[in-house]
Amino acid sequence: MVIIITRTLLTYGFIVLFFRLMGKREIGELSLLDIVIFIMMAEIAVFSIEDPNNPISHAIVPMFLLVIIQRLTAYISLKSKRFRDWFEGKPSLIIANGQVDENEMRRQRYNFDDLMQQLHEKSVKGVQDVEYAILEPNGKLTVFEKEQPQSSGFVHLLIMDGEIQYDALKTLNKSVQWLEAELLKKGYSELDQISYCTIDQAKNWFIDLKDER
Structure with a gap:
């Protein structure tokens, strides 16, 4: 037990030291390499603690090598x-x-659920209130x-990615037939071609077609 405690404290100390050497970055600003290195360090640390028979250097050397890789790639990136x-x-x-x-969303494996969640996190009601939205390399969404x-x-979301949102219709006490009729009045006969459709409390509609550029 004493050996495990000692190895845990030593491993913890080395990890803190290595992270300080890697520089200060917020969790949301971590690059892909940073995340991979953190995961690998965590795995190495677990193996080191679980197997007291292996010298602790077998954990420290790989961790130090990972730090060198991170520092080198950070320098080249600059x-x-x-x-x-x-x-x-x-x-x-x-x-x-x-x-x-939608084409860019597909390339980035980014779906409408992700988009709506990040818009709502920024207190944005819907796409209709956005001029530009940029998906940053770290996964954050910058909204203008x-x-x-x-x-x-x-704002009630009626259609998302071509699919009717039945919960919204239920909230409005409306039917699918009502939605189809209203969209037909506006010239939209094929619901599956609609990427995004909303109606707000003032009865303002917003409709965005799939791949409309």
Whole structure:
């Protein structure tokens, strides 16, 4: 037991030291390499503690090597934008001029649930209030709202990615037939071609078609 406690304290001390050497970054700003290194260090630390028969150097040396790799790639990233773009990725324009770019979302494996969650986290009611939205390499969504909000009151999401949101219809006490009839009046006969459709408390509709550029 004493050996395990000692190895745990030593491993903890080395990990703290190595993380200090890697520099200060917020969790949300970690690059892909940082995340991989943290996971690998955690695995190495677990193996080191679970198997007291192996010398602790078998854990410290790989951790130190990971720190060297991280420092080296960070230095190259500072010197080369091409390397930084290739290694860490580029920002992706998800919403441009108020329209959703579904092609870019598919390339980034980014779905409407992700988009709506991150918009709501920024107190944005819906796509109609966004001029531009940029998906950063670290997964955060940067949102530039329109100068004049397009929505009024609560926004009900009726269609998302071509699928009817039945819970919203239930909240409005409306039927699918009502939705189809209203959209037909506006010239939309195929619901599965609608990427995003909402109605707010002032009865303002917002409709974005799939792959409409």
